[in-house]
Amino acid sequence: MAMQGEEEGISLLRQSLAERRAMGAEEFRSYFLAILAEAYCIVGHTDEGLATLEEALALVNKNGERFCEADLHRIKGELLLAQSEGNQAGAEACYNKALEVARSQQAKSFELRAAMSLGRLWQSQGKRQEARDLLAPVYDWFTEGFDTADLKDAKALLEELS
Secondary structure, eight states, X not given: OGXXXXXXXXXXXXXXXXXXXXXXXXXXXXXXXXXXXXXXXXXXXXXXXXXXHHHHHHHHHHHOOOTTHHHHHHHHHHHHHHHXXXXXXXXXXXXXXXHHHHHHHTOHHHHHHHHHHHHHHHHHTTOHHHHHXXXXXXXXXXXXXXXXXXXXHHHHHHXXXX
């Protein structure tokens, strides 16, 4: 619900996070905060999304739970762009950090997402070939799962960039 832009979904996510915290369940909190931040981006609540991401990144640094760190940086870039088109340099820095983290972790799905985000930014700046050169090798790494949303989106973006 939240990822479809429904405010009720965001309320349910926040409630779930509060209930998990009350039970002492802190595992995967950064992941759930990433989902919440992305949902805030979808509905246009960029300030809340950025605050949520700051909490998630602080958790990553505190507890070392780094499996979704790359996506946190990517989502931060998305929020910065949603906040203002003037934030392109900041968004690009976030996408590059996401790529760096994903590559160091060999997290190809997160690398794909970061490459798509940076590719879309470059596309909007008229850097179509650079965007294609970035995204194509990541997409080509995959040998299955082509019916997943991320790979469908990547294929569509590559077709736009051709």
